[in-house]
Amino acid sequence: xxxRDGVWTFSVLGVTVRARxxxxxxxxxxxxxxxxVRELVEPICRGRGFWSAEYNNWVVFEQFKRLVLExxxxxxxxx
Numbered sequence: 435x436x437x438r439d440g441v442w443t444f445s446v447l448g449v450t451v452r453a454r455x456x457x458x459x460x461x462x463x464x465x466x467x468x469x470x471v472r473e474l475v476e477p478i479c480r481g482r483g484f485w486s487a488e489y490n491n492w493v494v495f496e497q498f499k500r501l502v503l504e505x506x507x508x509x510x511x512x513x
Contacts, residue, residue: 435507442503444510446471451510453494453503461499463506464491478505 436443440455451465463479465471475492479485482498494502 435503435510442506444506446474446506446509451475451506453506456493459496459499461494461502462486462489462491463494463502464489474509475506478502478509 442453444451444453446465447468447470449465449468449471451463451471453461453463456462460483463475465475479492479494479502482502483492483494485491486493
């Protein structure tokens with residue numbers, strides 16, 4: 435995991451997954467279209483925010499921010 439200026443970057447299955455700060459301390463989770471990565475990231479975000487079809491990313495609520503970032507970090511360490 436790499437964090438800079440309110441943006442966290444993870445490598446999941448060789449694909450870059452980004453988390454960035456939003457207003458109200460929510461975070462947006464984005465990755466390019468990649469079904470294997472979606473299958474790993476979606477369960478981490480589901481129930482902790484909502485899918486924004488307009489921006490093609492998850493919006494994770496503030497109270498789950500730390501937990502989601504930790505889980506993405508563990509996922510990235512797995513390779």
